[in-house]
Amino acid sequence: MLKRRLYEKLKDKLGELLFGFDEQQLDVGFFGGDIMLKDLIFRPKKINEIFEKQNLPFALKAGMIAKMDIKV
Numbered sequence: 001m002l003k004r005r006l007y008e009k010l011k012d013k014l015g016e017l018l019f020g021f022d023e024q025q026l027d028v029g030f031f032g033g034d035i036m037l038k039d040l041i042f043r044p045k046k047i048n049e050i051f052e053k054q055n056l057p058f059a060l061k062a063g064m065i066a067k068m069d070i071k072v
Contacts, residue, residue, distance in 0.1 A: 003028045006035070017046050033072040040065045 007023045015021055019041040027036040042063035051059060 002030065010037075017043055019043055035070040035072060037068045037070070038066065040068065 003026065004023070006028060007026050010026065011021060021040070025038050025040065027038070028034070029036075042060065042065075044060045044062060047060045047063065
């Protein structure tokens with residue numbers, strides 16, 4: 001239940017930045033407070049809009065993160 005709620009929040013915040021984000025890409029360690037996201041594929045157009053707003057001198061052609069651990 002907690003995993004489902006966390007997934008829904010992440011989907012709301014990250015859904016437009018990622019291709020095909022689903023619940024299988026999220027793993028939650030309940031006792032340690034760890035969150036693991038895996039196989040995230042970015043939408044270059046959306047990421048580049050963020051880069052442009054920040055006046056960053058580079059652009060993303062393609063992007064993927066195989067594994068991201070977040071300690072809470």
